[in-house]
Amino acid sequence: MKIHLATAAAGFLLLAGAGAVAAQDVVIEPEQETVIKEYVHKQPLASIQVPGVKLSVGSTLPDTVELHEVPNVKYRYVVVDNQTVVVDPGTRKIVEVLQ
Helix, strand or coil, X not given: CHHHHHHHHHHHHHHHHHHHHHHHCCCCCHHHHHHHHHHHHHCCCCCECCCXXXXXXXXXXXXXXXXXXXXXXXXXXXEECCEXXXXXXXXXXXEEECC
């Protein structure tokens, strides 16, 4: 019984780890990244604060954060703590922190 439980726990941890890696493997194509950077430069936003959220790829922004559209791009953006972050609107996960 203990072996089955340990095996199940190990399997769960592997699946959880694979999901975390998959969430961080979003790659924005260079053309889209250029469009996003140009748009963000032309349409600056006021910076907001989001307590408790680490600004890194894979972090999730709460529903209270308004995401702003970039025309002809599936991703959205917002400026948090003076850093522009690109967000997947479906999952609200940060896919890139622009420099």
